[in-house]
Amino acid sequence: MWNRCSRSNESDHVSVQCKVLSDGQCARLYNAVLEVLERTGCEIFCPEAVELLKKAGCWTDGLRVRIPSHLVERAIGAAPSRVVLADRNGKRRLFLEGNNTYFGPGPTNPYFFDLQTGERRKVLKSDVYDVARLVEVLPNMDFAMSLACISDCTSGLADVHEVHAMLQNTTKPIVTWGYNAANMATIISMCETVAGSPEALQKNPFVVVYAEPTTPLRHSKEAVEILLYMSEKGLPQLYTPGVQGCATAPASMAGVLVVAAADNLAGLVINQLKREGAPYIAGGVTTNMDMKTMIHCYGSSPEFSLMHAALTDFLHYLQLPTWSTAGCADSKILDEQTAIEYTFSLHSAALSGANLVHDSGFLETGLSGSLEALVMADEIIGMSRNIVKGVRIDEESLAVDIIDKVGPGGNFLTEEHTFKNFKKEFWIPRDINRDIYRQWSDKGKTTYGDRLRARAKQMLQESVPKKLSDDVLQKLQVLVDEAEAAKV
Amino acid sequence: MELKAIYECVLTGERDQIEGVIQRALSAGCRPADIINNALIRGMDEVGRKMKEGDMFVPEVLMAANTMKIGLQAVKPLMEGEETEAPGKIAIGTVSGDLHDIGKNLVVMMLEGAGFKVIDLGVDVSKDRFLQVIEEEKPDLIGLSALLTTTMKTMGETVQAIGGKVKTMIGGAPVTEDFADEIGASGYAPDAVTAVDLAKSLIF
Numbered sequence: 001m002w003n004r005c006s007r008s009n010e011s012d013h014v015s016v017q018c019k020v021l022s023d024g025q026c027a028r029l030y031n032a033v034l035e036v037l038e039r040t041g042c043e044i045f046c047p048e049a050v051e052l053l054k055k056a057g058c059w060t061d062g063l064r065v066r067i068p069s070h071l072v073e074r075a076i077g078a079a080p081s082r083v084v085l086a087d088r089n090g091k092r093r094l095f096l097e098g099n100n101t102y103f104g105p106g107p108t109n110p111y112f113f114d115l116q117t118g119e120r121r122k123v124l125k126s127d128v129y130d131v132a133r134l135v136e137v138l139p140n141m142d143f144a145m146s147l148a149c150i151s152d153c154t155s156g157l158a159d160v161h162e163v164h165a166m167l168q169n170t171t172k173p174i175v176t177w178g179y180n181a182a183n184m185a186t187i188i189s190m191c192e193t194v195a196g197s198p199e200a201l202q203k204n205p206f207v208v209v210y211a212e213p214t215t216p217l218r219h220s221k222e223a224v225e226i227l228l229y230m231s232e233k234g235l236p237q238l239y240t241p242g243v244q245g246c247a248t249a250p251a252s253m254a255g256v257l258v259v260a261a262a263d264n265l266a267g268l269v270i271n272q273l274k275r276e277g278a279p280y281i282a283g284g285v286t287t288n289m290d291m292k293t294m295i296h297c298y299g300s301s302p303e304f305s306l307m308h309a310a311l312t313d314f315l316h317y318l319q320l321p322t323w324s325t326a327g328c329a330d331s332k333i334l335d336e337q338t339a340i341e342y343t344f345s346l347h348s349a350a351l352s353g354a355n356l357v358h359d360s361g362f363l364e365t366g367l368s369g370s371l372e373a374l375v376m377a378d379e380i381i382g383m384s385r386n387i388v389k390g391v392r393i394d395e396e397s398l399a400v401d402i403i404d405k406v407g408p409g410g411n412f413l414t415e416e417h418t419f420k421n422f423k424k425e426f427w428i429p430r431d432i433n434r435d436i437y438r439q440w441s442d443k444g445k446t447t448y449g450d451r452l453r454a455r456a457k458q459m460l461q462e463s464v465p466k467k468l469s470d471d472v473l474q475k476l477q478v479l480v481d482e483a484e485a486a487k488v
Numbered sequence: 489m490e491l492k493a494i495y496e497c498v499l500t501g502e503r504d505q506i507e508g509v510i511q512r513a514l515s516a517g518c519r520p521a522d523i524i525n526n527a528l529i530r531g532m533d534e535v536g537r538k539m540k541e542g543d544m545f546v547p548e549v550l551m552a553a554n555t556m557k558i559g560l561q562a563v564k565p566l567m568e569g570e571e572t573e574a575p576g577k578i579a580i581g582t583v584s585g586d587l588h589d590i591g592k593n594l595v596v597m598m599l600e601g602a603g604f605k606v607i608d609l610g611v612d613v614s615k616d617r618f619l620q621v622i623e624e625e626k627p628d629l630i631g632l633s634a635l636l637t638t639t640m641k642t643m644g645e646t647v648q649a650i651g652g653k654v655k656t657m658i659g660g661a662p663v664t665e666d667f668a669d670e671i672g673a674s675g676y677a678p679d680a681v682t683a684v685d686l687a688k689s690l691i692f
Contacts, residue, residue, distance in 0.1 A: 409587070411593065413593075414551075414554065418547045419547045419550075419551050436661075438664070438665070
C-alpha cells in the first residue's frame with residue numbers, strides 16, 4: 001500500500017487579494033491621524049460625550065475636544081477585532097473578521113425606479129418590502145439595508161418604518177440608519193422583540209446601526225447620541241464619515257484617508273469610553289467631489305475604489321472590523337455606465353477584503369435605488385467571488401490520473417471528475433448571456449437590462465417572506481404606533 | 489413504482505445503480521419493452537426538456553445518456569421474440585480535414601441515449617468513405633460535423649456528393665440553418681439535444 005501524499009502540505013489554497021498600503025504607509029497614516037486628533041481635535045455637539053472625554057483626559061474648550069494619542073490607542077485596543085452577525089433566527093452567519101467580505105444594499109435614497117412602470121418616483125414603504133424580499137433570495141446579498149428614505153410616512157419616522165418593513169420580509173441581518181437616539185430606541189426594541197429578549201439580541205445581533213459624523217472633524221448631537229446609546233446596549237455600531245477630496249478633505253488621497261480615519265476614530269473613542277468592548281465597525285465613504293458638477297462621486301471615480309481599499313488596509317492594520325462601499329453609480333439609469341461603475345467598485349471591494357460592503361442598488365450618486373440594479377450587483381458579486389476564491393491546487397484538482405486516462409485527443413466531458421467538479425470550479429451565470437446567436441435571437445434578442453427586469457419580477461414573485469408570529473407582529477405594530485403617537 | 493425508480497436513475501445519472509434497479513423491476517414482473525419505452529426513453533425525453541430549459545448542464549446530460557445506455561444494454565438481450573422499436577440507424581463523422589470531435593461525440597451519445605443505432609465513423613471522414621458506408625450499411629441518416637470555418641467548404645462538397653441517396657443532418661459551432669439550406673443538407677441542429685429531435689423528425 002502506498003500513501004499517495006508525497007508532501008506534507010497536501011492542499012495549498014490562497015485567495016486573491018489586493019493591498020494598497022504597506023504596513024509602513026499605514027503606520028505613517030496612523031501617526032498623522034493621531035496628530036490631527038491631538039493637535040486640531042474636533043467639535044462634539046453632545047454635552048454628555050464632551051464630559052466623558054474631559055474626564056478621560058481630553059483637553060476641552062466648549063465643543064472643541066482635543067484627544068491625546070494614548071486615548072485613541074486605548075480605544076483601538078479595547079474594541080473587539082471581530083463582530084459576528086446572526087440572522088433573524090439567531091443563527092450566526094456573517095463573521096466580520098479577517099478578509100471576509102459581505103455585501104448589501106445602501107440607505108436613504110429619496111427616489112426609486114418603479115419595477116413595473118420603469119418610472120423614477122419617490123420611494124415608498126412598499127419598496128422596502130420588495131428590497132428585503134429580494135435580498136432574502138439573492139445569493140450574494142448577505143445583509144439588508146432599506147435602499148430608501150421613504151416618503152409615505154409621518155415625517156421623521158422613515159427609519160422606524162423601514163426597519164418594520166425589513167424585519168417582516170427578510171431573515172438576513174439588517175443594517176439601518178436612524179434620525180436620532182429616540183427612534184433608535186424604538187428600532188432596537190423592535191429587534192429585541194423579534195430576538196426574544198435584549199440579551200438574545202446582544203448575544204447574536206442581527207442589526208447594525210449606522211451613524212455619520214459631519215465631516216470634517218464635527219460630530220452632531222444626533223450621531224453621537226446614537227453612538228452612546230448603542231454602546232450602552234452593547235450592540236454593533238458603525239460610524240461612517242462621507243469624505244470628499246477637494247471639499248471636506250484635502251485634494252489628496254492621503255488627506256482624505258486622514259480625515260476619514262480621524263472622524264472614525266473620534267467616534268470609536270466616545271463609543272469605547274461609554275462602554276469598553278462595545279462592538280464597533282469602522283470605515284467610511286471616501287471619494288472626491290467632482291470639480292465641474294460638485295457631485296459627491298460614487299462608482300465613476302477610480303479613486304473612490306482605491307481609497308476604500310486603502311482605508312480597509314488601514315483598518316485591518318488597526319485590527320478593527322471594516323465597513324466599505326460598492327455597487328453604486330453616478331449614472332442616472334441602469335445602463336452601460338452603471339455596469340462599469342458597479343463592476344469596478346464591487347470587485348475592488350471584494351479584493352480589498354472589507355467586511356461589510358454597502359450601497360448595492362444605488363443609481364444617481366445614491367439618490368435613487370433600483371431593484372434590477374440590485375439583481376445585477378448580485379450577479380457581478382458572484383463573478384467577483386469566483387475570482388477572489390483563487391485557484392485550488394491539490395491532488396484531486398491537479399487530476400493527473402484523469403489526464404492520463406483520457407489521453408491525447410480525448411475529451412473530459414464524460415468524466416466523473418467533470419460531473420463532480422464543473423459547478424464547483426467554474427461560475428455559472430444567471431442572466432449574463434452565453435447563448436449562441438440563434439438561441440439568443442429565438443428568445444427575443446433581449447438586452448441584459450431586459451433580463452434583469454424580468455429576473456427581478458420573477459424573484460419577487462417567488463420570494464415568500466418567512467412570517468413572524470402573530471404575537472411578535474402585533475408587538476411590532478404597537479411599537480410603531482407608540483413612535484407615531486410621540487410625534488404628534 | 490419500479491419504472492419510476494429507473495426513470496429517476498436516468499434523470500440523475502446514477503450509472504452505478506441503474507442495473508440493480510432494472511433487475512428489481514424485472515423480478516417484480518415488469519416487461520422489458522415497458523422498461524425501455526416507459527422508463528428509459530421517457531427519462532431521456534425529460535433530460536432533453538430540462539437541458540433546453542437550462543435546468544441541466546452538459547456533463548449531467550452526458551451522465552444521464554450514459555446511464556440510459558447501460559440500462560439499454562441490460563434490457564436488450566431479454567427482448568428476443570418481442571417487437572423492438574429501433575428508431576433508426578445513423579452514420580456520423582467529422583468531415584475531411586477536421587479533427588474536432590467533442591461535439592460529434594456528444595451527438596453520438598445523445599443519439600444512442602435515445603435508442604438509435606449509431607455508426608461512429610470518427611474524425612477526418614472523406615466523402616468516399618461516407619459513400620462507401622451508405623452502400624454497405626444502408627443508414628437512414630448521415631450526420632456531418634465541422635468546427636472549422638475552413639472545413640465548412642468540405643462539408644458542402646460531401647453533402648452534395650451524397651445528394652439524394654440518404655438524408656443528411658449537419659452541425660458544429662460555425663454552422664447555421666442558412667448554411668444548411670445553402671449546401672442542400674436536410675437539416676441543422678444547434679446542439680446535441682436538438683440533434684436527437686431533428687434525427688427523429690428526419691427519419692419518421
